[in-house]
Amino acid sequence: MTRVAIVTGASGGIGREVAQRLAKGGLAVLVHYSGNKARADEAVAQIAEAGGTASAFQADIAVETQMTALFDEVERRYGGVDVVVNTAGIMLLSPLADLNLDDLDRMHRTNIRGTFVVSQLAARRVRQGGAIINFSTTVTKLAVPGYTAYAASKGAVDAMTLILAKEMRGRDVTVNAVAPGPTATPLYFNGKPQEVIDAAAKASPLERLGVPADIAEVVAFLAGPARWING
Template sequence: MTNKRVAFILGGSGGIGKAVVEKLIEQDYAVAVHYAGNKTKADTLVETLVASGGKAISVGGDVADENQMISAFDVIEAHFGGVDVVINTAGIMKLSLITSLDMEDFDLIQRTNVRGTFVVSKHAALRVRKGGAIINFSTSVTRTNFPAYGAYVASKAAVESLTLILARELRGKDITVNTVAPGPTATPLFLSGKDDKTIESLANAVPLERLGQPSDIAETVAFLAGPARWVNGQIIFTNGGLA
């Protein structure tokens, strides 16, 4: 049990998720670091956080498997006494023109990004304590409409709609529900499969003329997780001004 505010970060062992974990630890949260497949990576992060005086545990599970997510919430509640903030950074991205996308890849993207967000949001809505927050993740490409992002953007557009509806369904619960939509951000997920020219072009498309860093996104998440009690049912484009 803990008197600290408790955050459950899905996909918390790498990329944006890891930056969010570290930011919330700085702000005196207790954290549950979720992993889907790489238990060692999550456990190593937790060990580092605990050694520095933080309160952290690792929790595994497939975000699209409802029973596994129920078990994950059970573990967190048993260890910390409850959960206040759920942040779902977990997701996959496979780039392909719509005409050449393998439909098995399409199904995998939708299972993780849409079903996974639905499952996590459903049980977050049932478990998060009064004064809490649910934060999902989309992408700025839902507005820029870059080629080859069709299946990924379709999944994230669904996440945006789900978030806006859930915010209204939780009327009277004092729980905010928002989506963060990053622009080009230097994570392994974003950089994978892109050559230097493509990365430079995307960085230059931003008025600030750089890629976002995971820490940039974590700042927005921390705001929505804590002080932003009047921000609800919104999509926050955290992208340096990408049009």
């Protein structure tokens, strides 16, 4: 039986790399996207060219009826779902005192509500032996100024992940969160001066930024062989 994965936010950045890596490992992948159909179709085409199986589906991650339709469709196309990777997220930076509260609401809707909606559906539908993988951030621990609202939204993801892992007792489904550090994606580079990027790269003992492929390898590990890593 072919294992099946849903990857949210998979049309670009880390999500796209994750989708390609899981497909390379033999999983059929549903590429979720919110608005950019061309990029999603390109991701599917790249997976197909490499010999993998994938298709795309558009949905608003925070709308439960749309995401329910996505889960319905993946079951119709591929027979079920084994791995759900929730990479979809937005990052809007500002000191707390200056934060536009509309930006807070936008991050809450995508990063918290969206993760909750996807996790709820995954908890109900992922098959035995499966994995639910959310995305957090190292900023929840590093406490970098300007990241207040973003870190708060990802702190909520951490809490959801830890508790859901315990609520899945007896199902043989692991639940974990991946917390990337600075990773070379458009989301990270947006609005950052070069000196900030250089300092982040230098802070790592490897003296470079992470790249999406680094993160995708961790996801592939959690999605497959890492059965004892849970919560």
